Amino acid sequence: MKIPFQINGRLALILASLVSIVFIGISAYLIISVGKLEEEAELHSEDIRLLNAIQNSSFNVYSSLNEGSVPDWDALSDAYDKLADQTLRDEELETLTDMILEIKVIADRRRKVDIEPLKEKLAKLIHYSNDLLEENRSRLNVINMKQDEYWSLTILCLIFACIISLVLIYSSYSSSKSNRLLLEVKNRNSRIFNQALNCIIISDVNGRITEFNTAAEKLFGYTNEEVMGKPFDSLFKSKSDLKRVKESFEEEGQFMGEIVNQRKDGTEFVSFLSANLLYDSEGNQSGSIGISRDITKQKEKEQEYENILDNATDIILTTDLKGDCTFINDAGRVQLGYQYREMIGKSIKHFIYDEDLADVIAFYQHQFEQKTPETYLEFRVKKKNGDVIWVGQIAKLLPSPTNKSHFMGVQGIIRNIDERKRAQNKLRKREASYRELFENTSELIHSMDQKGNLLFCNESWKENLAYSEAEVEKINFFELVSNAQADELKSLIEELHEEKSKDERSIKLSVKAKDGSELKLDAVVSEAQNGEESSTIQMFMRDATEEVQVKEELGKTEANLKLLTESIDDLFYLWNKEKDEYEYISKSCKKILGLPPNKLKRAHEFEDKFLHPKDLPTYQSARKKLDKGENFDLDYRIIVNDEVKWINEKIFPIKNSKGKVHLHSGVMRDISQTVNSIETIEQQTAEIGKSLSYAERMQENMIIELKQLRQEMPGMYVFFQPKEKISGDFFIAEKMTNRSNEDIILLAVADCTGNGVPAGMLSFLCNSLLKESFLSSEVQSPADALEYVRERLLSLFKFHESEYVYDAMHISLCLINPEKSELEFAGAVQPLFLLRNEQIMEIKGSRQHVGYNYKTEPFKNHKLTLNVGDSIYLFTDGFYTQFGGEDGKKLLKRRMMDFLLTISHLEAKEQKQKLSEFFSEWMGNYDQIDDVTVACYQV
Incomplete structure (x- = not known):
């Protein structure tokens, strides 16, 4: 008071x-x-x-x-x-x-x-x-x-x-x-003044220093006695900064901002200055006071952060709560094609593909409502040139610095996943095409186990045999045929299994329908291996009932011939060329041409009513051959009720006893389904060709990335020798930054089931998923990354709740921190070799692959401390399972370990050469049985 x-x-x-x-x-x-x-x-x-x-x-x-x-x-x-x-x-x-x-x-x-x-x-x-x-x-x-x-x-x-x-x-x-x-x-x-962490400098009305605290002495290097009475101008490095401060004093009576100061020894540093004029009790200016702190390290970190943002290959952006863009790095501008001014301040909605916009808005509204710190979403964005690409975004909520429960915007890390998504979509479309072929074909298709229990059947199978979905699940196929045919079919299946043959075998069967009737079927049987012990039987059956009946009538009277023509779908006719009249047309005319047989009298009527205009010249040219006594065999199009059909027509001359042609017999067959199937197969073949080209480029990129990394780390090499042009093996050797901002090396060697094209496509997908996993905040270790890939594979290849595709990946995956000499490892089936002091230790991976497992367990993570002179080896089984040597036996893991010990003293380049020579000598004249990959990292 x-x-x-x-x-x-x-x-x-x-x-x-x-x-x-x-x-x-x-x-x-x-x-x-x-x-x-x-x-x-x-x-x-x-x-x-x-x-x-x-x-x-x-x-x-x-x-x-x-x-x-x-x-x-x-x-x-x-x-x-x-x-x-x-x-x-x-x-x-x-x-x-x-x-x-x-x-x-x-x-x-x-x-x-x-x-x-x-x-x-x-x-x-x-x-x-x-x-x-x-x-x-x-x-x-x-x-x-x-x-x-x-x-x-x-x-x-x-x-x-x-x-x-x-x-x-x-x-x-x-x-x-x-x-x-x-x-x-x-x-x-006085104690506060001298114990303050920030520099405090007070000057009189003439700008001469009157107070200079301890923090200022330490930062500038002057003692209190050295600066007393001297102008504070001497502490400024830049005259422009000094001018800014004085102009701000004159206009506002205060200054706040960054300046460059100079120490006693001449060195420079960046400081943040907050200064204002001082006044006495009567309102007259008495001097000024300045409080500053050294922000040089902070500026260096900001510059480093900006360099990271500018050099990052991923798009990094921030938005405010309204969704307006407040920052985007150079990678974002380059990949999307927009200028900086075209994005800053604009709503991010303008760059999202229209079909995905509603889903994206709903997703991020839910993130804000639930206050979820970090989410991941895949959607499409529009580039400036109109192209649409797929991206995966990690979105982090940015909390307010004053209240952590309130948020001021969103930071997004966006990776271009367009190639992966397009590959996935192609796989799905291809799968849909195959399923459509299965469902739309007239053939009866089913798969079963060795005991005859049905696992799958198409719609044609259920329709022809008149069984419901629920009844199919309980059917044993061996019970639908006679005991003799069942024994014959079992014997055929045993032969396929013992021979492990991928060839198809044919058999004729009489199968009982639900109503007790029998269907005569021509069946093709094959075995599909699901593993070393498990396999399924696949059967493609064609209804030959009518064909059998027709064959029984061959050789009989004209009435039997008519019965033959009317028992099958093909259109049979007899044509009198001289009168240009059809003397006989089978009942199939109604099915193929949409007309009763008695409504079609003359050949020119057929041309006028049905023939496709583009095929008319070809058709007329072929018909002229009949005048020369030649056969007619042509594929062409007709139009029936505004529907285009493909027809194969064969015409044969019938001569009388004098050898003169007096009639022509013809057969028309609807081949629309066959033509459409051929077009689908050709299209799929072209798509597969593109996929193969992409897979080849992916393998080339792996080798290019490795060469770039070896320039920084000469102690690393990969021996990569695919069995075929496209490999089921792949490796990753990349330098990346962890969440602690430390440089680490991602080294992985993987083997996808099979080899050639199917395995190559799977390896491409797994490669992409593995790289994608390290963008997720859920992934903190190699084991987490394998869990991430497994979940994505199961979601991609799961067709039914109880039906999985058994394609999978074996992998050795490790993260190496060279600065801390630390290594983290997780494996799926494949191990890691650690060579230390002329001894090899094997660190085994989990006994399960990355994919569907009957009993799923978490992958185990291993942490190792590395010593100078250690060598790390990752490899697929293609190296040590190769047949060769004098006795034609497998190389085996023990012989591989012994050889690695003999070359452990060599440098990386020499080791790779020796490893290649050793493998080639061991294989000799034997064929390579699998893809081979061996990766080494020397500490």
Whole structure:
């Protein structure tokens, strides 16, 4: 509390005592006055009680007289007796006593006198007592008000006495303490000034330094004595910075920003300066104060961060809460084709593909509602040139620096996954095409296990045999054929299994339908291996019932011939060329041409009504050959009810006994389905060719990336020898940055099931998924990465809840931190060799592949500390399972380990050469049985 004046402590005590005595005296007088008023109030209260009693008793007597009843004179007598004691105190009471006495005298003669005079006396008594009662009450109220005023004055006097005394006492105490406080404040300010972490420099109105704290001495290298009285201009490195500060002082009286300072030894540093002018109590400028801190390291980190952003291959951007872009790195501008000004401040919605926009908005609204820190989403974006590409974005919510529960925007790390997504889409389309072929073909297709239990059948199978989906699940195919055919089919399947043959075998079967009828089927049987012990049987069956019936009728009469032509789908006819009339047309005319046989009479009618205009010249040219006696065999198109059909027509001349052609027999067959299937296969062949080319480029890129990395790390090599042009093996050797901003090496060697084209496509997919995994925040180790890839593979290749594709990947995966000499490893089936001190340790991977497993367990993560001279080897099984040597046996892992020990002292380039020579010598004249990959990293 601020004290407006200060006086001597002794004088303050005397004044306090005098003021207290005065106010206490006033208070005592007021208290005595209150006591007197209380006595007076008591007397008036007593009078009021007596007057109430007189008034009540008089009124009762008056009422009794009016009613003619006996009055209660005792109450009035009692009031008179009490009143008699008060008569000497008040004249009004004396008058009242006389009136009561007069009434009492009249009352004693009440039986002898008239009542009316008595009632008159009582009325006067009642009115008089009422007047006295009101008067006494008024006096009592006045007395009470005076009492309250006296008490209030008394309390105020006492309060004023206490307050004035306390103020005077506190003033004397403050006076004695003020000097000590001033001294303490000065010392404290000095300690704060010199112990502050930031530099504090104070100058006078001429810009000469008057205060220079300890932090400033340490930062600038000057002592306090060296800078006192010198202009602060000498601390600036740049005149332009000094000019900015002075101009800001003149315009605003303050400055805040970054400047470049100079130390005593001439070195420079960047500081953040906050300065303002100082003024005295009269408002005149007295100098300036500047507070600054060294932000050189902070600026270096910011520059480093900007370099990372600018050199990153992924797109990095930030948006505010409205979705407007606030930053995008160079990679984003290059990949999307926009200029910086075309993106900053614009809504990110403009760059999202229209078909994906609603889903993307809903996804990120849900992220904000749930406050999910990090999410991953794949969607399409539009480039400036109109191209649409697939991207995968990791979106992180950016919390407010002042309130972590509130968010100020989103940071997105976006990777171009267009090639992977397009490859996935091609695989899905190809799968859909195959399924469509299976479902739309007229052939009966099913797969079953070795015991005959059905695993899958197409719609044609269920339609022809009239079984429902639920019934199919319980069917054993061997029960649908005779015992003899079942034994023949089992024997054929056993032969396929023992020979491990991929060839197809044919068999004729009579299969019972649900209604008991039999279908004659021509079946093709093959075995598909799912593993070393598991396999499935695939059967493609064609309904040959009608064909069998037709063959039985061959050689019979013309009626049998007609029966033949009407029993199959092909259109048979006999045509008289001279008359240009059809002498016979089979009933299939209705199915193929949409007309009853009797509606088609002449050949030119067929040309006019059905032939496709583009094929008309070819058709007419072929028909002319008939004049020369040649056969007619042509594929062409017809139009039936606005539908284009492909027809194969064969025409044969029929000669009479004289050798002259008098009739022509013809057969028309609808080959639309065959033509469409050929087109689908040609299209798929072209797509596969493109995929193969892409897979080849991917393998070339692996080798190019390895060469680039070897320039920085000469102690690394990969021996890569595919069995075929496209390999099921792949390797990754990349340099990357972990979440702690440390440089690490990703080294992986993988083997996808099979080899050649199918394995090559799978290796391409696994390669992409593995690189993608390290973009996810869920992946913290190699084991996590394998889990990530496994989940994606299962979601891609799962066709039904109980049906998986058994394609999988074996892999050795490790992350190497050269600075810390640390290694993390996780494997799926494949191990890691650690060669140390001329000994090899094998660190085994998990006994499960990356893909579908009957019993799934988490992959195990291993951590190793590396020593100088250690060598790490990752490899697929193609190296040590190769047949060769003198006895034609497998190389085996033990022989591989022994050889690695013999070359461990060589440098990487020589080791790779020796490894290649050793493998080639071991294989000799034997064929390579698998893809081969061996990777080495020397510490």
